[in-house]
Amino acid sequence: MATEQKPASPPLTERQEARRRRIxxxxxxxASRGGFDAxxxxxxxxxxxxxxxxxxxxxxxxxxxxxxxxxxxxxQMHETLRKRPPAAQAPSARVAETLMRAFRALQREPQLxxxxxxxxxxADRSVSPEVDTVSRLTTAIILDAMRLPGPxxxxxxSAVRVIEHTWHSALVTWLSGRASIAQVKIDIExxxxxxxxxxxx
Amino acid sequence: MATEQKPASPPLTERQEARRRRIxxxxxxxASRGGFDAxxxxxxxxxxxxxxxxxxxxxxxxxxxxxxxxxxxxxQMHETLRKRPPAAQAPSARVAETLMRAFRALQREPQLxxxxxxxxxxADRSVSPEVDTVSRLTTAIILDAMRLPGPxxxxxxSAVRVIEHTWHSALVTWLSGRASIAQVKIDIExxxxxxxxxxxx
DNA sequence: AGCGAGTCTGAAACTTGTTCTAGATTAGCG
DNA sequence: CGCTAATCTAGAACAAGTTTCAGACTCGCT
Numbered sequence: 368m369a370t371e372q373k374p375a376s377p378p379l380t381e382r383q384e385a386r387r388r389r390i391x392x393x394x395x396x397x398a399s400r401g402g403f404d405a406x407x408x409x410x411x412x413x414x415x416x417x418x419x420x421x422x423x424x425x426x427x428x429x430x431x432x433x434x435x436x437x438x439x440x441x442x443q444m445h446e447t448l449r450k451r452p453p454a455a456q457a458p459s460a461r462v463a464e465t466l467m468r469a470f471r472a473l474q475r476e477p478q479l480x481x482x483x484x485x486x487x488x489x490a491d492r493s494v495s496p497e498v499d500t501v502s503r504l505t506t507a508i509i510l511d512a513m514r515l516p517g518p519x520x521x522x523x524x525s526a527v528r529v530i531e532h533t534w535h536s537a538l539v540t541w542l543s544g545r546a547s548i549a550q551v552k553i554d555i556e557x558x559x560x561x562x563x564x565x566x567x568x
Numbered sequence: 569m570a571t572e573q574k575p576a577s578p579p580l581t582e583r584q585e586a587r588r589r590r591i592x593x594x595x596x597x598x599a600s601r602g603g604f605d606a607x608x609x610x611x612x613x614x615x616x617x618x619x620x621x622x623x624x625x626x627x628x629x630x631x632x633x634x635x636x637x638x639x640x641x642x643x644q645m646h647e648t649l650r651k652r653p654p655a656a657q658a659p660s661a662r663v664a665e666t667l668m669r670a671f672r673a674l675q676r677e678p679q680l681x682x683x684x685x686x687x688x689x690x691a692d693r694s695v696s697p698e699v700d701t702v703s704r705l706t707t708a709i710i711l712d713a714m715r716l717p718g719p720x721x722x723x724x725x726s727a728v729r730v731i732e733h734t735w736h737s738a739l740v741t742w743l744s745g746r747a748s749i750a751q752v753k754i755d756i757e758x759x760x761x762x763x764x765x766x767x768x769x
Numbered sequence: 770a771g772c773g774a775g776t777c778t779g780a781a782a783c784t785t786g787t788t789c790t791a792g793a794t795t796a797g798c799g
Numbered sequence: 800c801g802c803t804a805a806t807c808t809a810g811a812a813c814a815a816g817t818t819t820c821a822g823a824c825t826c827g828c829t
Contacts, residue, residue, distance in 0.1 A: 380826075383776090403692075408816060418778040420819085429816065488689040488737075491604075492745045499746055525758040529734050532741075532755065536689075536733035544693045545700055554733065557726040560765060561758065581796075584806090609786060619808040621789085630786065 387425055389415035394436045398482035406433060406482055427493075433486030434497045440483065441504045444469055448508060458513045459562035465512040466534055466555050473538065474548070481542045488539060505531050513562065526561040533558040588626055590616035595637045599683035607634060607683055628694075634687030635698045641684065642705045645670055649709060659714040660763035666713040667735055667756050674739070675749070682743045689740060706732050714763065727762040734759040 379387065393414035397406045408429055412422045426432035453464040473480040490498050509527050510519060519527070537554045540546040546554075580588065594615035598607045609630055613623045627633035654665040674681040691699050710728050711720060720728070738755045741747040747755075 382825085386777095404815095407814095418780095419817090420779085421777055423817070424776080427817095485690060485692075488740055489686060490744060491686075495744055495746050498744065502741075502746070522758075525754055528751075528755055529730075529759045532737035532759075533730050533733040536737045539689055540733075543691060543696055543699065545696050545703070550729075553726055554729055557723075557762065558730045558733075558759075561762065564761060564765065583795090587807095605785095608784095619810090620787090621809085622807055624787070625806080628787095 402478040402481040437483040603682040638684040
């Protein structure tokens with residue numbers, strides 16, 4: 368299995384790659400300040416020194432842009448986790464530890480988290496491929512944390528799916544102020560018990 | 569415990585109550601047709617024979633309106649379920665049956681479901697009270713399905729929270745075309761196993 | 770160096786959510 | 800009934816996402 372790669376339609380030139388980075392950087396920066404609403408397309412264009420039309424050529428909508436931003440952040444998180452993998456004994460505990468670590472990272476940039484997650488859950492069918500990429504990245508992170516000896520069973524994949532659902536939804540309730548940090552922790556720990564369930568059967 | 573009731577700030581006159589109903593009806597109707605995007609505030613106002621400013625007096629934003637629409641629909645679902653409660657033996661199976669029944673109802677109006685769920689997950693802090701009401705309604709429906717002998721334990725409440733997370737998120741992935749109906753069914757059944765876990769400990 | 774296709778820019782226009790305003794209407798009350 | 804405050808209406812105005820367009824620029828190629 369090769370390292371994850373996009374279809375990579377036409378390979379971008381260097382300047383294009385640079386533009387893309389500037390855009391993503393500006394997006395993340397504005398998001399960090401004021402969350403979803405603060406990421407205004409005109410301002411992203413200005414801050415990344417790109418015309419509005421160009422911005423839209425690179426990212427066909429605000430949601431596309433923010434989902435791409437999330438991909439970026441997740442990728443980094445994945446790297447970080449690879450370097451310092453979770454230490455707990457049980458697979459379920461390792462997954463919980465991993466997610467709590469990610470959660471703590473998000474707490475440091477709650478506005479950025481807001482922007483990315485709102486975009487992710489608001490995305491419609493036109494963003495499905497990109498959202499799917501985020502989903503696959505998340506799955507990869509969780510499976511890494513489980514450190515299975517072999518390929519995951521169907522049951523384990525189901526458990527992972529449910530964990531992802533809970534993860535996303537719990538974050539949303541936290542971001543909208545309807546759940547405390549402690550509550551999210553409990554939810555994560557609760558859902559991770561599903562993993563133990565699949566191990567024993 | 570009395571039947572659920574809002575703070576009911578100033579009691580509405582009859583005509584005001586009628587206006588509110590017309591608005592909610594127009595909202596649901598437009599949503600059924602074209603989903604979230606088709607619910608346009610100007611059109612809702614027109615179809616419910618109310619000025620735009622009045623619409624905004626009743627519902628301070630599009631998201632408020634759609635979340636209120638969801639409250640309405642959930643209320644009805646709750647009634648329906650009361651009349652024909654789930655028949656399965658195990659509590660977890662009853663919950664799964666209930667959610668699958670609700671899911672089938674949503675499948676009949678996928679566009680309406682889209683509008684309501686997108687609004688629900690997109691809602692920011694200003695809509696928290698209303699979203700919370702939806703959450704409490706959902707919790708009530710699930711607890712009803714469990715038919716516990718006494719009040720739920722903390723553990724059981726956690727399981728219910730996780731079920732709700734999964735329920736919402738699974739619906740979102742279905743609506744955005746990233747998961748099949750069968751997949752949602754599996755996810756629901758998977759997460760419902762958490763209930764069995766809390767029963768035995 | 771010069772050409773053609775594709776890309777980028779700057780600016781205006783369009784759409785839809787939201788706010789504002791001035792004037793009618795209505796509800797509740799003496 | 801007649802008054803007053805609150806509510807409602809019609810419509811303009813504003814904000815931000817998205818689209819469009821004419822002209823300038825860049826890239827890959829010969």
